[in-house]
Amino acid sequence: MLEQKMPLAPISQALVAIVLVASGTAQAQTGAATYPTKPVKLVVGFAAGGPTDVVARAFADHASKALGQPFIIDNKPGAGTIIAAQAVASAPADGYTLLFGATNHAMIPGLYQGRIKFDAVKSFRPLCTVASSPTVLVVAPSLPVKTLADYQAKARAEPGRVTAGTAGVGSSGHFATEMFARAQGLQLNHVPYKGAAPVVTDLMGGQLDSSFATLGSVLPQIQSGKLRVLAVGAPKRSTLVPDVPTFAEAGGGKYAADVWYGVLAPAGLPEPIAQALERTAADFAKSASAIDKLRGLGLDAESVCGNAFASRVAREVTTYGQMAKALDLKAD
Template sequence: MNASRQAWHRHARILLAWTLSVAALSAAWAADYPSRPVTLIVPFAAGGPTDVTARIFARAIAPELGQTVVVDNRPGAGGTLGGGQAARAAADGYTLLWGGTSTLAVAPALYASLPYDPLASFQPVSRAVRGPLVLAVNSKLPVRTVADLVALAKARPGRLSFGSAGVGSIIHLTGELFKARAGIDLIHVPYKGNAQVLTDLTGDHLDMAFIALGHMLPHMHDGGLRPIAISSLERNPLVPDLPTLAESGYAGFESLEWFGLVAPKGIPADVLARLNSAFRHASQHPSVRAEIAKLGYMPVDETPEQFSAAVVAEGRKWKQVVTDAKVLVE
């Protein structure tokens, strides 16, 4: 018994020493993080809002981390290709993903099989920005308010059209959510990007569309279209005279495009804390706030836990919309 007890104590001491040494090495490694450039995967092509916002924050957090943050565009499959590549990366904080509404909240509802799970595969760090959509109509439509639009749609069921940047895009799903809340029948016309939506909306080929505020700002006073509402819960300071859908008879109506930083699941807690601190500090820079404001976005200051909760809530919301509207992607 004594020999057995002594052997047990010896093994326990060895295990404790090993655990402490691993913890010490991990803490020392995290304290040195990052010791080389960090790669930020952007799952969409260069030039779009996902890419532009990612580059703003990549430049801003680099001085905070003391290392270059390299943007790596990996477009394809609605953002899921880049998401899968990030999920398979080592959980060491050197490969991160610029995740957004499409990648983390909408894609799981649209695709039966994904190369990642929004929360099982990733550790949210912090959201960066949120931006509303503007409901705009062709200026020749006899509509000046949301109530006018709904009344006209009910008088012409199945005859008014709304455009989107593609099936399953946030613009499309916001239109489906509006249809359901208003109890109206609209024809969905998908495009391959926002530019053509705006062109056809002002060119009498579309009746209405939800457009990201950043894309709408240069066109707010164009003669071919008329903005009538915004999709945030509160009015936006960039367009203070534009009423919200919530105050236009659809309480709680909210649709926001957002982007933020996630890492492969399992990164060390100290590295997560370092990234979150650097990210939130960078988001307070006046230059960063000015740049994102020009794009129609509002800064977000969140903990990893708050970001995780937002991903869950947004995923649940858009899954319901996809299911109710029977949205299918080819």
Template sequence: MLGKPTLSAIGAIVAATAAAAQTSPPYPQQPVKLVVGFAAGGPSDLVARVFADQAAKSLSQTVIVENKPGANAVLATEAVAAAKPDGLTLLAAATNHTMIPALYTGRIKFDAAKSFVPVCTLASSATVLVVGPSMPVKTVGEFLDRVKARPDTATYATPGQGSSPHLATEQFRKLAGLSMIHVPYKGAAPAVTDLIGGQVDLSFATVGSVLPHIKSGKLTALAVASRQRSALLPQVPTFEEVGIKGFVIDTWYGLLAPAGTPVEALRVLTREANDFARSPAVRERLAGAGLEPQGVCGEPFVAQIAREIDANTRIARELNLKTE
């Protein structure tokens, strides 16, 4: 029969464990891979590459960006969810991650919340309501008066059925009590082109996708769906300021790790994300694309993702949206 361990034996075990922890190699000992669910050149890709450049210098380790486009980032998300949870394969995610459960019900090989550990957001882009020449208004108040006086005549452009701007517009429409016509396009570029040309009246878009057209006067920005004004459009009020409460639709870009990733790896990645968000050089590089650095980490990021999944799922059900 074995006796109880003595205090000296327990002390030896604790000391050995502590020594092993102190001698374990620091993270990362191998190259880190950031998987992007979209083609090179877009905002998700840009944020991932700027982060990879900075993190590689700080960690003295190679950080690789791998583009794996397809199915609204589902292919990339599945690949990272199935990866070994060692902190060496990460998902460069974006707001669309929280729409996947709503649009691909029962057809994905991961759980958007449980299969990942949200590390931090890295950047954000405010969502802005813009109108073209066919909607001659200058303020949200004028816009609401005009649309309410002509129900089911104002047309709004989106990059497609079930896209982030589509869900954002539906949220706004319900909050403001509006009745408008949806005109879906195959991408943001043709939607903006027709908006400038007057074929459609309005659109919710990321600041980066329409900033040059706002500056040139081709489009008019009425309000941003953020908690505070965008540094890139400081003259444009928030919806909160103009009386539409609770309408916050920022587009975020951030890091997700596979569930089970070691705490030490998460700690290092969080430190790198915070350094990224505070860097003046990063701010300058992102500003050209209409992006701003942002560092929401840990539990607040977890809670944000949960809220967005719930909201998007509810809206998709109400609209009977599904993606084939």
């Protein structure tokens, strides 16, 4: 009886396929192990000189030294940071194009419904936050309130008369204002400005009653006594104003509206590269130089990485989307 011979072609094809897969995996692992081998682009959706840009540059300097390749800032301002986010979402997931973003990234879907070509959650891999700035409620020195309870009592006694200024419709301050007002059943008179600076000017001048502002934008005026701060919108007190109670401590419920600054990559980033970048970001937030730099900007160093950061972004996208719909907010 002749021995039956197994066809060679299918076996050869299978072996070739296995070799190719193994080769590709090995190349990917080798690339990740040697990452980075060329400059890394860090895209920022704001103009140079603003808080996000300043923090991004501090991180880029640290990452360049830690990983041995330049991290180059690429400012792409405009369209509510959509231009920057789109550039990163459509970039290769190889670790060489990253987004340095802030909380407003989670506001994009709600404000620009149907006008963006990426998913603020699924198109990105959030790596780590590196800093945070709690929202604080500040009032004009001329407003006759000393505590958060006083402020709430005045707003209830005079519905729609207590003014609350923000940097504009759809800004983080606007969302923060509406979130607190709705949670407490208050009717505040929202006054949108074109930026944070005129809000501070009118507060100090008494033309405006109050503002839910990021701590960094009003810290000098708080320290000089030109503005009165009533509460900090964060789970714990800020080291920058340690004597100021949180909203929870002051009777404002579980309200929190802190702004984060962090690094995101295109979805599909290889795990070893993601881990290298997360370690770098976490080390930056722990470094003495970063802590000092951030404190000078009115920010707290903060490192929330991986799944915890991703969950936060997804949760905020939902929250801000619901709020934008309830308020019928649409960005121009």
